[in-house]
Amino acid sequence: MLAPARIGDPIAAVDTPALMLDLDAFEANLRAVHAAVAASGLALRAHAKAHKCVEIARRQVAAGAVGLCCQKVAEAEVFVAGGIRDVLVSNQVIGAAKLRRLARLSQQALIGVCVDHPQQVRALADALAQEGGCIEVLIEVDVGGGRCGVIGEAAVLELAALVAAHAPVLRLRGLQAYHGRAQHRRTPEERREAIAAAAAAAAAARDALRAAGHDCPVVTGAGTGTYPLEAATGVYTEVQPGSYVLMDADYFANQPDPQAPALRQALTVHCQVISERPGQVVLDAGLKAFSVDSGLPVPLAEGWRAVSISDEHLVLRPSGEGARATLRLGDTLSVVPGHCDPTVNLHDHLVAHRAGRVEAVWPVDARGALT
Amino acid sequence: MLAPARIGDPIAAVDTPALMLDLDAFEANLRAVHAAVAASGLALRAHAKAHKCVEIARRQVAAGAVGLCCQKVAEAEVFVAGGIRDVLVSNQVIGAAKLRRLARLSQQALIGVCVDHPQQVRALADALAQEGGCIEVLIEVDVGGGRCGVIGEAAVLELAALVAAHAPVLRLRGLQAYHGRAQHRRTPEERREAIAAAAAAAAAARDALRAAGHDCPVVTGAGTGTYPLEAATGVYTEVQPGSYVLMDADYFANQPDPQAPALRQALTVHCQVISERPGQVVLDAGLKAFSVDSGLPVPLAEGWRAVSISDEHLVLRPSGEGARATLRLGDTLSVVPGHCDPTVNLHDHLVAHRAGRVEAVWPVDARGALT
Numbered sequence: 001m002l003a004p005a006r007i008g009d010p011i012a013a014v015d016t017p018a019l020m021l022d023l024d025a026f027e028a029n030l031r032a033v034h035a036a037v038a039a040s041g042l043a044l045r046a047h048a049k050a051h052k053c054v055e056i057a058r059r060q061v062a063a064g065a066v067g068l069c070c071q072k073v074a075e076a077e078v079f080v081a082g083g084i085r086d087v088l089v090s091n092q093v094i095g096a097a098k099l100r101r102l103a104r105l106s107q108q109a110l111i112g113v114c115v116d117h118p119q120q121v122r123a124l125a126d127a128l129a130q131e132g133g134c135i136e137v138l139i140e141v142d143v144g145g146g147r148c149g150v151i152g153e154a155a156v157l158e159l160a161a162l163v164a165a166h167a168p169v170l171r172l173r174g175l176q177a178y179h180g181r182a183q184h185r186r187t188p189e190e191r192r193e194a195i196a197a198a199a200a201a202a203a204a205a206r207d208a209l210r211a212a213g214h215d216c217p218v219v220t221g222a223g224t225g226t227y228p229l230e231a232a233t234g235v236y237t238e239v240q241p242g243s244y245v246l247m248d249a250d251y252f253a254n255q256p257d258p259q260a261p262a263l264r265q266a267l268t269v270h271c272q273v274i275s276e277r278p279g280q281v282v283l284d285a286g287l288k289a290f291s292v293d294s295g296l297p298v299p300l301a302e303g304w305r306a307v308s309i310s311d312e313h314l315v316l317r318p319s320g321e322g323a324r325a326t327l328r329l330g331d332t333l334s335v336v337p338g339h340c341d342p343t344v345n346l347h348d349h350l351v352a353h354r355a356g357r358v359e360a361v362w363p364v365d366a367r368g369a370l371t
Numbered sequence: 372m373l374a375p376a377r378i379g380d381p382i383a384a385v386d387t388p389a390l391m392l393d394l395d396a397f398e399a400n401l402r403a404v405h406a407a408v409a410a411s412g413l414a415l416r417a418h419a420k421a422h423k424c425v426e427i428a429r430r431q432v433a434a435g436a437v438g439l440c441c442q443k444v445a446e447a448e449v450f451v452a453g454g455i456r457d458v459l460v461s462n463q464v465i466g467a468a469k470l471r472r473l474a475r476l477s478q479q480a481l482i483g484v485c486v487d488h489p490q491q492v493r494a495l496a497d498a499l500a501q502e503g504g505c506i507e508v509l510i511e512v513d514v515g516g517g518r519c520g521v522i523g524e525a526a527v528l529e530l531a532a533l534v535a536a537h538a539p540v541l542r543l544r545g546l547q548a549y550h551g552r553a554q555h556r557r558t559p560e561e562r563r564e565a566i567a568a569a570a571a572a573a574a575a576a577r578d579a580l581r582a583a584g585h586d587c588p589v590v591t592g593a594g595t596g597t598y599p600l601e602a603a604t605g606v607y608t609e610v611q612p613g614s615y616v617l618m619d620a621d622y623f624a625n626q627p628d629p630q631a632p633a634l635r636q637a638l639t640v641h642c643q644v645i646s647e648r649p650g651q652v653v654l655d656a657g658l659k660a661f662s663v664d665s666g667l668p669v670p671l672a673e674g675w676r677a678v679s680i681s682d683e684h685l686v687l688r689p690s691g692e693g694a695r696a697t698l699r700l701g702d703t704l705s706v707v708p709g710h711c712d713p714t715v716n717l718h719d720h721l722v723a724h725r726a727g728r729v730e731a732v733w734p735v736d737a738r739g740a741l742t
Contacts, residue, residue: 001445001739015468015742049682071683074372091683092645092653094701097386116646119700147684148646148653180681274463275487275519282463282519287713289741293658293680309664310551311420311712312442312462313518329490330465341682342658346716348739368372368719368738370660371386 004270005351009358016272016332017285019347019364023354025266026056026245032261033227033244034063040231045069045088045220047242050341052366053350054082056245067110069240073098074369080109082365088112088138088220090176090240092148094120098371099127106133114140114176116150118162125166136173137163138220141205143177143198153208160214172209174218177202178240183225184250184294188257195226199233206235224251228260248340250294267344268300268334270351271314276329283314285335290314291342300334301327375641376722380729387643387703388656390718390735394725396635397427397616403632404598404615405434411602416440416459416591418613421712423737424721425453427616438481440611444469445740451480453736459483459509459591461547461611463519465491469742470498477504485511485547487521489533496537507544508534509591512576514569515550524579531585545589546580548573549611554596555621555665559628566597570604577606595622599631619711621665638715639671639705641722642685647700654685656706661685662713671705672698 004018014020037044046060047069057068057079067086070076076087086109093099093113105111106128115121115137124135139159142149150156156175163172182194202219209216222230222239224247230236243251246267256262269289275282283299286309290297296306297314304327305319314335316327327333337343344350345367352360375389385391408415417431418440428439428450438457441447447458457480464470464484476482477499486492486508495506510530513520521527527546534543553565573590580587593601593610595618601607614622617638627633640660646653654670657680661668667677668685675698676690685706687698698704708714715721716738723731 002742004742016466017741094645095387095643117700123701146651147679147681147686151648272466274465277522285741287662287664287710288716288739291658291662293663308518310518315518329488330494339658345659346739347741368659368717370372370388370656370718371375 001348003349003361005358005361007358007360011270011353011356012332014270014351014358016270017289018270018351019344019349020268020270020334021350021352022266023352023359025264029245029247029263029266030059030063032263033241036228036261037231037239038064042231042236043238045238045240047240048075048079050242050246051344052364052369053362054079054365055362057082057084072369072371073101074371075366076105076111077101078366078369080105084109086110090114090178092116092120094123096123096127099124100131102135103127103131103133106135112136112138112173114138115159116140116148118159121159121162121166125170128169134169134171136171138173138176140176141201143201144179144194145181147180153205156205156208157212160209160212164214172214174216174220175202175205176221177219178221179226180223183223184254186253187255191226191257192229195229195233199230199235203235225254228257243340246340249298249336249338265336267340268336269297271333271335273327273329273331279317281316281327283316283335284312285314286310286312288312289346290337291339291346293342294339297338298336300336372719374720374732376729376732378729378731382641382724382727383703385641385722385729387641388660389641389722390715390720391639391641391705392721392723393637394723394730396637400616400618400634400637401430401434403634404612407599407632408602408610409435413602413607414609416609416611418611419446419450421613421617422715423735423740424733425450425736426733428453428455443740443742444472445742446737447476447482448472449737449740451476455480457481461485461549463487463491465494467494467498470495471502473506474498474502474504477506483507483509483544485509486530487511487519489530492530492533492537492541496541499540505540505542507542509544509547511547512572514548514572515565516552518551524576527576527579528583531580531583535585543585545587545591546573546576547592548590549592550597551594554594555625557624558626562597562628563600566600566604570601570606574606596625599628614711617711620669620707620709636707638711639707642704642706644698644700644702650688652687652698654687654706655683656685657681657683659683660717661708662710662717664713665710668709669707671707
């Protein structure tokens with residue numbers, strides 16, 4: 001699709017709806033989180049599923065990230081083509097065609113992948129035997145998410161032995177121990193409790209590996225909501241925040257951890273009022289511009305709140321008696337997405353702005369990279 | 372992104388996740404709805420916001436649709452470029468750049484647009500004065516949706532007079548009277564009541580126009596959930612169903628209207644099991660492959676139901692004690708989206724299949740056409 005802005009345009013001239021990145025906020029978040037993780041002595045592997053943008057990935061690596069995570073082989077292909085030399089697919093991959101693509105990719109960059117079943121390991125080894133290449137494997141441990149990952153040391157050891165049996169094309173890097181559900185527990189205490197349990201499960205798996213003679217150089221996981229907690233456990237060696245460079249309304253609904261650096265809202269959608277009536281305005285951005293899995297978007301217009309959304313419309317009403325009804329037909333405004341990752345995936349371009357002007361228009365390179 | 376299938380592939384060879392269209396079901400739905408509307412003597416203007424696909428639009432026109440609706444100027448541009456000669460933007464458009472694009476488009480095809488405020492009419496006339504072209508205007512009446520549209524005959528007459536004052540570049544086609552919320556009221560009685568009220572409001576607006584000496588040749592609206600009701604009112608001259616060619620779980624949750632032809636589920640997402648454990652499997656398609664605004668997707672795997680979704684995962688569990696746990700790691704299956712329109716918008720390709728094989732791969736041409 002046509003880019004909604006040109007470099008140098010004032011923000012008011014950006015076509016609506018458009019996905020916008022406040023560069024000052026983005027850079028402040030990048031500096032703050034990378035500095036905090038570096039001070040903890042851990043590696044930072046930035047999760048690119050949040051932004052899907054090669055330009056952002058390059059800035060993360062330039063700011064010290066050891067590499068990226070992504071969730072899909074197709075995403076990894078985009079980032080390797082964009083010059084990123086170290087990509088972990090922090091997810092399970094099965095299916096011969098996908099695994100052959102991953103094997104080919106491993107001939108251009110350092111590739112890691114997660115496993116939680118022996119069949120995945122065997123299929124991966126088969127693909128490498130056919131295509132060449134070598135891949136580093138992380139055994140995913142279910143540390144509380146209840147989604148993917150093995151439970152218990154016996155399953156970890158079975159997978160480690162199977163990986164070892166396929167050396168040198170497979171090599172065990174360590175453990176994936178991500179607790180997704182903990183990211184949005186609202187109080188620091190709830191998050192601390194969840195991550196303490198996750199770290200205990202990860203430590204048990206790591207110790208079992210070492211006792212059985214396996215190396216376990218890496219224990220990786222953590223997101224924007226909890227990474228200082230994982231960093232403080234002494235178990236994790238690497239953290240995987242992704243949303244930190246963008247942020248969203250759901251993350252801001254968390255009570256902040258006093259130990260974590262404060263982050264700024266960098267991502268918004270620039271919208272326009274296309275219809276007005278007393279006590280209501282309608283914006284030109286709905287379910288095809290915002291993902292609502294984590295709640296309605298939040299307009300940055302004092303005294304207004306979103307009350308409903310449909311395919312192409314967001315309806316705003318005054319949030320209280322005292323609200324000033326200053327929004328009028330044709331006005332533009334910024335709206336914060338409820339959940340950044342699937343919202344970014346709806347847009348082809350990210351309009352990077354600073355001091356009221358468009359500084360760059362970046363493609364969302366891996367948008368739609370589903371396979 | 373790379374197409375997930377090649378023509379002639381068996382469905383099992385289609386890469387996952389992939390958006391799939393069952394051609395037998397699609398064609399049966401197309402025939403059934405077009406025949407029912409033709410028998411009522413109304414025009415059918417198919418809503419392309421649901422499928423965003425030029426190939427489907429061509430088939431709708433070949434099956435008798437007078438033209439298309441869409442919601443965005445950028446969508447209209449895609450469909451006009453694809454050869455559709457009659458496109459209604461069934462939405463409000465404001466913003467000089469967008470209106471100039473619409474004016475240019477009106478030099479290639481018959482273009483209609485909705486208005487609910489005098490400022491939109493003036494801005495449209497300004498754009499046409501600058502760019503040339505002429506556009507047909509529909510005054511949108513709020514017939515119960517509480518979103519866009521005017522309320523009351525005075526507002527209708529004010530807009531009609533303003534349109535008339537800008538003849539010949541603007542011409543009043545009639546009324547847009549779409550009741551979006553009525554589409555998913557679950558019982559036929561609730562839908563009948565909502566559409567009776569909508570038709571009464573539309574008739575009052577039409578009669579006021581005629582009494583004031585304006586033509587009102589078209590009263591248009593209706594969706595897949597209610598079009599037989601609008602067709603039976605004697606007020607509407609045109610209906611705008613969109614989802615009927617695809618269908619989704621939310622439409623199937625409606626109690627069917629005994630007067631409406633039965634429709635089949637044509638749209639699914641082909642998914643793969645990437646992780647398994649006792650009592651649970653995880654599929655490789657989450658919020659970036661399914662829109663969940665109208666509920667979780669529904670797996671076509673007897674005895675399984677979706678229990679949670681995250682960015683790239685859908686977790687299924689057995690739905691009851693008696694469920695047979697036949698899904699295993701690597702298995703592929705079809706999953707019905709909760710809501711078709713925003714789900715289609717997540718995918719670059721639609722894999723059209725029949726008798727177990729891929730018959731065509733169609734681009735979702737207007738995916739991401741937000742402006």
